[in-house]
Amino acid sequence: MKAAIYTKYGSPEVIQIIDVETPSPKSNEVLIKIKASSVTRADTMMRQGIPKFGRLFLGLFKPKNTALGTGFSGVVKAIGSQITKFKVGDEVFGEKLFSTGSNSDFLCMSENELLENKPKNISHIEAAPICDGFLTSYNFLKEHAKLKKGQHVLINGASGSLGSAAVQLAKIMGAKVTGVCSTKNIDFVLSLGADEVLDYTIIKVNELQSKYDVVYDTVGKLSYSNTKNVLKANGIFMTPVLRVGLLWQMLRRPKKVKFEATGIKKTEDLKRLLNDLVNFFKQGKLHTHIDKKYHLMDIRYAHQHLDTGRKVGNVVIINP
Template identity: 40%
Template sequence: MRAMVQHSYGPPEVITLQETAKPSPGSKELLIRIQAATVGPSDCAFRQGNPFMIKLLYGLSRPKFAVGGTELAGVVEAVGEEVKHFKPGDRVLGMSVKSFGAFAEYKCLSEESPLAVIPDNITFEEAVGVCDGGATALTFLRDKAQLRKGQKVLINGASGAVGIYAVQLAKFFGAEVTAVCSGANESLVRAAGADFVIDYTREDFTKTHKAFDVIFDAVGKRFFPECKRVLTANGMYLTTEPRMSTLMQMMWTSLFKGKRAIVATAGLMQNKANLTYLMELTSSGTLKAVIDRRYPLEQLPDAHKYVETERKKGNVIIQF
């Protein structure tokens, strides 16, 4: 099978197209022929081995797993004899958060992995796109913030893969949504449901006179001390960036009532129920996939380069 392989950390060029052995499913595994995958900032971070924590977890001198990629959508080609809930021919959405491997034509996943059947009215690209940012946004807004109707939420990086689905989910949960993005993306985030838009090139949201119940920094660009001033008395700051300083602030603020800082490894917290829920919302039209660019598998390095410009809107999709 064709796979995009990297044997060292470094720039996008370390990823090369190679022929590798097609995997065979174990007794409790599904063999999935992949039809679509996504590329995001986390994929670029793993490729670079930066921050250093990545090397501590996934290989000091070179990547433990040569084929990257977490989110995938495809067709079940075969199943192990103990698989009970999936069958050949099923269209499925999956996440491979422990061993990666989405940037290849085939991947075996345990039946216990985060997996969901894709409804007939959703394409592979739409499914994997919604999963890419939607799963993270769902974990932060529903599970961590427990966002409620009538609350005021600000989403920084609202036009990115996590942010654009955070806007849609926050609106679905009944919140008043303020989106922070460039002025060029205002129409995009308003179409997603934003009530108010702040152009970060013209205004610093941490200096606004408005207070928010939840600030979700979906791009990890602002710090808790900066955002604290515009949080309500019991407001919550959420970030996707696990900085040591934020981890310390999270532990400290958890000891007292008042404003809190929260960081979470959302990818490791995903499950079947979350993916099924996202597919239900997408099938009903509540969530809409936002796809910026598409690249064929062999152009994965170019996809990485584009993601690193930090100008993408929604998802970057890899096509098979």
Template identity: 40%
Template sequence: MKAIVSTKYGPPDVLELTEVEKPLPMDNQVLVKVHASSVNYGNLVLLRGEPFLARIAFGLFKPKFSIPGGDIAGVVEAVGKDVTQFQPGDEVFGDLSGVGWGGFAEYSCVPEKALALKPANLSFGEAAAVPMAGVTALQSLRDKGKIQSGQKVLIHGASGGVGTFAVQIAKSLGAEVTGVCSSRNVDILQSLGVDHVIDYKKEKFTENKQRYDIILGVNGGHPLSTYRQSLTPNGIFVHVGGSGAQMFQAMTQGFWISKTSGQKIGSFLQRANQNDLVVLKELIEAGKVKPVIDRTYTLNEVPEAFRYFEEGHTQGKVVITI
């Protein structure tokens, strides 16, 4: 089968399209013919081995997982003898980031716990955009942010992969949502039903004197003090994917702020979870959430897809068709 392979850390040029042996499912695994995948921040960490601490999980000197790709959508081709949830012909989607990656390939063997039935109203490309970014948005709002209906939520970096899902999930949970984005992305957020849009090229979110119960820092570089000014006295700031300096502040200063004030500050890392894939499937089939696709690339164009993703201006998700 054809697959994208990485044998060393580095820029997108280290990724090679090559022929590898088609895998065979073990007893608890599902063999999926992959139709599509997508690009996430975690893929970028695995590609470059940065930040360096990530190499503890990914391999110190070279990638432990030679075939990258976390999100997949495809069709079950075969199942191991212990698999009970799926059968050949099922259309599925899932997150491989916790089970060895391997999504940038024509076939992948996946533990059944990493998969769920694909939303019936999505194409394979659309479904592949959902797992990592959608679960990140869901878990950061529900589990870390403790979101409640009627709360005011600010999403900084609302037009990217995680941000577009976060806007819709927060709305589906009854929140009043403000999205921060650049001028070119205002229309996208309005089409997703956001209540208020702040164009950061024209105004600062701190200038409106509004206080928010939850702030999601999906793509921001402000110091924690800036976000705290816009939090309610008992508000929660969740660092999801901002700058490295912001992440360090959230992990260090955030602990003490959370202990000594009513405000809560913390970082969040998504955990692949089958039940949350099912939650997203239900939201999507109910018409409450939809993936936003920026660009689509073919398997042999994966290096180009990474170069575009690294520019940091994606509108929604970058999808790989296989």
């Protein structure tokens, strides 16, 4: 089978497509034929080996794990003897955390990992990126913000993967949503259901007169310091992008400043959140926006597109 790998850190040119043996499922695993897989900001950061302290885990001088890709959707082709939840032919989606390898033709997953039946009303292409933007933003809005009906949330980076998911989820949760994006993405963010859209090329968030219960900066461009004047008395600032300054603010104000690496939550907690998302998709309340699709052989171009920082929604790799 074909698989995307990287044996050194660097630009998209370090990615190679190689032939490897198709894996065989262990007794507690299913073998999945990958139909679509995601290319995310986390994937591009692993490829570059950034932030540099991450190399303590990824490999100091070169990646220890060379396989690329975490999110996927596909069809179960074989099952191990202990598998009870899935059968051959099931359409499934999920995320291969840490050990990665979804940018390939086949993948083995244990049924205890982040693996769920794909809602029938969405395609593999729409399902593959769910564990990136939707799962991360749902974790932030539900577990950290504990967003309630009628609250006002400002979502910065509303056109990205996490942002486009957050706008839709915050509306489902009954919040009033202000999305922040550039001029070219205003119509897109309005189409997601935002009540109001602000153009960051014209308006600075810290100059706004409104007060918010939650500022969710999905792209790590704001800080608690430069948004505290737009937060209500009990308002919180949260971001999925880790920086040294953020850690300092979290230590000083743990109730007001929030960050979490969603991928290191307990799998059972992630599965609980994912279960809610599956129901929202089944009810037609959520939609995955696909910016671009590439074939596995062209995955370098997908990484190049992500490196521009201008992605709108999600990017997926499709397998024939």
